[in-house]
Amino acid sequence: MGEPAVTVGAVANPASGRDIRRLVAQASVFPTAEKANMVQRLLAAFGTVGVDRALLSTDLGGISAAVLRALHRRRGRDGAWPQVDFCADDEITGTAQDTVNAVRRMVAAEARLIVCLGGDGTARVAAQACGDVPLLALSTGTNNAFPQLREATVAGLAGGLVATAAVSPAIGTRRASVLEVSAGTRTELALVDVCASTERHVGSRALWHPGTLTELFCTFAEPDGIGLSSVAGQLCPSPRSTPDGVALTLAPPDEATWVVHAPIAPGLVAPVGVRSWRPLVPGERVSLGARGGVIAVDGERELELRDETATVLLRADGPRCVDVRAVLAEAARTGLLRVRNPEGSVNDDGHLVHGGQPRAR
Amino acid sequence: MTDTLSTAVSHELDENALLEAYRTMRTIRAFEERLHDEFATGEIPGFVHLYAGEEASATGVCAHLDGRDSIASTHRGHGHCIAKGVDVKAMMAEIYGKKTGSCHGKGGSMHIADLSKGMLGANGIVGGGPPLICGTALAAKQRGTGGVGVAFFGDGASNQGTTLESLNLASVWNLPAIFVAENNGYAEATSSSWSVAADNIADRAAGFGMPGVIVDGFDFFAVHEAAGEAVQRAREGGGPTLIEVKFTRYFGHFEGDQQTYRAKEVAEARAKLDCLKRFRARVTETGQVDAARLDAIDTQVADLIDAAVEEAKAAPKPTAADLETDVYVSY
Structure with a gap:
């Protein structure tokens, strides 16, 4: 068996959302558990659009541990996730170097998308390491200008569609300035x-x-x-x-x-x-x-x-960023996330004649 | 349109304040390193828990305090005492169990206290300090002194009911209290990454309705800024704050600890993160302080510690008659 066809990476910063802005302003507190939930929502989206493998960062803050626990507790009815692997070969330093190391591992593993969960600082570090791989920066708080405060499921669908080349980079990504x-x-x-x-x-x-x-x-x-x-x-x-x-x-x-x-x-x-x-x-x-x-x-x-x-x-040669809105608009235009049941497969009352499930792709 | 928050004041330090901060950190370091050596001779009774590596926390916080304010400390209390102005020679004598000590030689390392300096004591009870600070903060609030109370406690104490009750009480009563969680990674030999369920101690603040922040405990300036904001907020009636300071202690939990539970982080911290090295490099590189002035402080501090040890060794022990004094004390 060869390597899985489509790999994506996701790095989550356990330290984001803890700085002094909680004291000198009213910056939000973003719990570790919610970061772990975001990773799981990403995985659900990736599984839907055909991503084969997700490479996740590890940390001592509890995010990767929570995802691992969820991985072990999953049941068949929870929907398909990609194969999940963790970047566990680098020693965790508790610094920004952990993000750099994880992103480099993901790029080396030929990831077609890097998702980073954190603030502006996390996105900045990830952007310096991701090269030309599309970057999807998601905010884990309210104090960020660059990462988007978006529902991870939706963002994951868009990122996955770019990673699988269902949406071309020309349509689904834009080059940021730095x-x-x-x-x-x-x-x-x-x-x-x-x-x-x-x-x-x-x-x-x-x-x-x-x-x-x-x-x-x-x-x-x-x-x-x-x-x-x-x-x-x-x-x-x-x-x-x-x-x-x-x-x-x-x-x-x-x-x-x-x-x-x-x-x-x-x-x-x-x-x-x-x-x-x-x-x-x-x-x-x-x-x-x-x-x-x-x-x-x-x-x-x-x-x-x-x-x-x-x-x-x-x-003008900053990271290539996933444009979630543009990707999903393209998905709607070309029908990437919908199927039409065959003619005659639905009764007059709207029920399926046969119990098949529509599936994307 | 009016300003929604005051943003005018920053916590810039002038040269004298920088020198004073360095002197405090250097004094703590020299005090602890000397105790590390002296304890091995067997002359010091009881246990000592050394604060080396954590100097930026006590110094960065206490730089904002004055005579109105009080602090409560932990097993690892020498640094807090020095930063709050307790006499170094009296501390050394106390640790040697001598009559000239801060508590007349009856307390030892874990019970050094000097109420005249607002230092309510190192504490043998894990999590014993936060309730004391709720008391002093309530007193300051009732009397309108503008004073604040600061409780230093460790990652182990952060799991104690006394600490959690104090966080709740301070918030309910809107007390001028600052809770400084000094997370050095281990409660004795138990890793905080295993024992602290919330992953970060600071995360618990949200549950008590107060701000919680994490600060690099190796960085004096980071601690100083966060503490300055918290103290100012408390003095202005804004209520309590939880500050989690993360760092590594350089010595074992107590002197004699074999430290089989940790490996190389101490060497790495000493080499790359040390608060004194970083402080010296930064204030000299920015031209704020001449290195020769820091060298002079090093010499003065070394002389002070030499004298403190010499005098402590020569001082008399308490006598049998002293057993009947200081049993009850009125404050």
Whole structure:
């Protein structure tokens, strides 16, 4: 027997949704059990559309353990799941490296889709490791701009249809832009925004003091976004569908040209001063004005600057992301998730003459 | 439109505050490493449970406290005592069981207390601290002092009824209380990944209607920020907070523990995550503090610990007559 034909990977971050935004704002608490449930809903969807094998990440937070227990307790009537395997060859570090290791294993196993469950930070790490494999980033909380807050079953159907090539990548995926920020020898990628702050240390990572922010760069900015990109979203929106972004110079509200009341975190609508803004085009490298401070990527402080500055580059070659709405619209258009029973197989009262079950594909 | 939340204040530290934080962490480390050596000589009575590796927690939290505030501690209490300002020489004498000790040599390591500093004591009872803090926090609230109570407890204590009842009571009474769960991965030799059903101790906060956050316990700045927000929230009447601090203790549960239940995480933590190394690297690289000033603190602390041990060894033991004193104490 050869290798299963269609493999997908799913990585779930046990640490997401636990940071200080639960204290300084009203960010949601996303239980481990629900992350495990999301993985199971993905598996149910994958099984429906013909995915043969699902490769799952392992963790010490209880997600993979819960999925394994569910796997053992399943009964025939629960519907078909793909063959489930776990990435258990790498030592668990309890850091972002676990996500990198799992995604690399999945790519090496020729996964045709990587699903990541977590926040912006998890998606960012997964995006750096997934190469050209389509990425489906699902939010496990309310504080995320890049991952979508979607029902996992629905997202899993879309991801599965892309993985099985039932929907072509040209229709079902779109290329995201990324921001590359460099300081000395260090480089980080951001999927949503890069922000310079006068804070000195990474500390508890989140940014919630707008008075410390000096410059903001966004790959996209949506009017209904959450987080720092919402500042641009209310002033100079830039859709995800275009490679262009925006660059803003920030200032204290009383010295600014505009003051945007932006939802920079759940429950935290803060006045953010903007001195100026302009479109940011791919390939343009911008030097940050100030030396020192910290650079946040996707809302989390990541780089502490010494006596140095940093540069930001917008790139149009980010991860290839599954467009759930587009995939399922295509599925509806071409009838991928429906069958018509044969002529004469249904009585006048609507009951099947024969007891067969319609099956997708 | 009005601001919905105050977002103006960050927890930036000036040079003096950074130096003070480093001095506290270095003092705890030197105190514990010296005790590790001295305990092996057999001169110290009873047990000692060392706090090395966990310094950023006590230091990052207590940096926000003042004379209005009180803390309750654990078996592993030396770091909390030092961070709350208990005299180091008196602590060392107490551990040696000498009359010059914080409790006149009658408490030892697990019962060091100094009420004048708001330090309600290390505690031999697992989960004994949180109920005490509900009391002090209630007192502060009733008196309107603006004071807060901080209970440090371990992952083992997080499973104790006393701790869970205290979380409930603090929330019901909206007390100015901060619960700091110091999760070093093991309750004695039992892994918290096995014994804590909620996966994260912080997750339990939601069940008691309070915020719960997880903080990198090797990172002073992360602890300092989270604790600052929690203390400010408590002082302003916002109620209790649960902070889970995750790290690794460098020594066994107690001195003499063979540590057959864990392998290489200590060496990795010391090499890659150590709070003192990270602190030094970051404040010097950002130009906030000159390395020579940190070196000077290292020397001063080493001298202090040398003197503390020397004086403790030379100090007299309690006498038979001392048995009848300090039996009942009025607060």
